[in-house]
Amino acid sequence: MTQTCASRAAARPALIPVDIGHAVYAAVTDPDTAFWALVDKTRIQEEVSAGPLLNSYREKAESFAKELHALRFELTPSGVYLNPTERCNLNCTYCYLPGEQRSKGSHMSQDKLIASLARLRDYFRSVMPEGRKPRAIFHGAEPLMNKAAVFAAIDAFADDFAFGLQTNGTLLDDEAVAFLTSRNVSIGLSLDGPVAGITDATRQTWSGRSVHQQVLAAMDKLKGYGSWSVITTCTTENLPYLTQMVELFHAKEVPTCMLNTVRCTLPGARGVKPADADMAKAFFAAMDRTHALYRETGRKLMVANFANIVIGILAPTARRLMCDISPCGGGRAFFALAADGGLYPCSEFIGLPRFNGGNLHAAGGVEAALTSEAFRPVITRNVDQFSPCNGCAIRHFCGSPCPAEAAEMNGGMDKIGAFCDFYKEQVNYALRLIADGKANDYLWDGWDDDTETTFLMQ
Template structure:
């Protein structure tokens, strides 16, 4: 798609005040460029008028606008989510994939997966810098239910992709761990409670059996490995226990975790959706506890989904995830391959037929999918153009995720996502950490390598 570059010449830079809940500082921002600054509350009016801050920003506004425009509209895909099977051995309450697919769906044959990765390798070589590997993440349903195909593909294309596997952990036996870790494949697990009773409330087998102990066993196998993480999906069932989850992960030396909001694409998730205020209270308590543990032990547990919000403020183009920007990364920074060979903007859309962009091997490949109406419906979602996002001061630190849930839950791509107020509070919390000089404690060591400070004004 194309989009006009915001013209600073027409209206000139203007700053909007934001109360971040800090004792000393407020924020000012120009949402058109994602520019922000922290100012002493006693000098807020002065900062909004002509003076050193506005003068300094005026000289940089056009460059910031170009940078944000490039991030939002000029990316080429550099990753793919691979769904080698429709099946899953679990029946999680909030899954975004239809139950009929997960229970009786198809596996992708080995030869089809290998042929697909060959086609994908050729595409990525045509759009990515030489020597840089695209990311290829085997994703849910449960990819290890088709383990033979997954492992054959990893072996065949080890030199062409940086592979990852997102698994529920129940099929991660010693042999699988040895295969994946010996090839430096990143591994993501899922665990929703500190004890079985909490996990089992939303994550269990089709027969109702617990998987909690199996995931703990998988975590024990991965301890000491550098490239693994655990996702907790935050629901009404586990919200009071997020601090305990952080303590469990830290004790088990988990390098990175995610405390993810639900994606409310399908009705099942909406029944266990926390209220925004309750989500914020529990989430920030867990972040505070992660910081306490870091101060006590010197070992970080990075909460990646929050770290991405924080980096998106500090250095927008350095963010690692592309959910918190509009348009999101679906169909722009990455796309998804379904088990039937079809391409979707993101795995979140698999199960929603209208977002099928065609077959990778039959219908013109990636290039045709990117130009399809199915993909453009997603890549055309622009928070500048609909209310209330278009008037929001922090819209480019949030991105109003997720387009799939906005469309299915709230009725269209021009609607907000499921956790509007929670995202606002995440931004305020982030700005408070920056004001207090604590931001680096919540981020990966070396996160800013290769970044450049382009605006730093002390008043």
């Protein structure tokens, strides 16, 4: 690989121009290394033919290729998604877990959860630097339906893991908030609408009862806590209201939110999938509104999934989320533990038995799962090797997520995900912000401390 990159860098580069929709600048990129620059759109040919840009590319192509290769193929897991129950008290339209499992599934016993975390602790100690804690996120279904086991596990392994909990918020009472915040557990909620009628269109109980006010009450309980966030899943039902969503989050002093495209792994989600162009229009309007609110108040509302795209462009190895890289983080940066002890590349795959890499408590445990045939299609999914991604100039700023929905919705790991055109436009939008000098307004303060960025403007 190194010799190939060196020979390419020594020759005239194949820098590909990208129209980002900016009045002054275009981007040029080498898709193989994720090298990029912004150039005067009237001087593209001159810039890529000779001069500082060409010299910079030749100097950096090999190191960029090495860094990108390490990010894509040399990671060791440092986190686990823990699913302590199969059950959920909600019946959300787009859930990636089968309804039968969520309505009638089983809990992991407290003893089994404790034993599981002991095994996971031992695994992470064997692969991570001493003194660094792995992340362990209780995930769902709804983890607070098995609250006693979850809380016992958090106390038992407080010195061994950095814990988080993703919840629908309906069971987050005062006792739960006090327990979690006193132990510095990061907390994620879910809310899909600025008012009950919008939320209820996709998120409600099995009997059809609204949960909107319960989630707002949970948000109020968390006000002032530093480590919490809210996820909004973007669907046809709430897309016209994304700007109102970010206004609500900002007013509620939510530190971080995510405006996620709906994952189309199961058929129910596909019925509420927005068109890519509609998704882009609403998403960018919401992002513009977060910027206006920051300028008006001096207080940022971080939209983590978009911030990760920007960071993935500016400093690829500094990204915090691993969905927008190929292969994705599933089975490489993290893996998921199901309530029955099964191991999966990511929680998104738990409803798909063919991706079960074995049981944590069986011979081989995590190590066997990571090298299993069940994990292999996920950890080897490579956008360089299938069309149309292998001809896309921004493929390593996107990663063609998500492999679960690509396999289930579009028929294979060598297919695109559900929102190809949206992801292209999202990268263009991010590059326009970089060109206008606004990118840092959308990022965590101090995100680039001790980080080398790849920014270049000609």
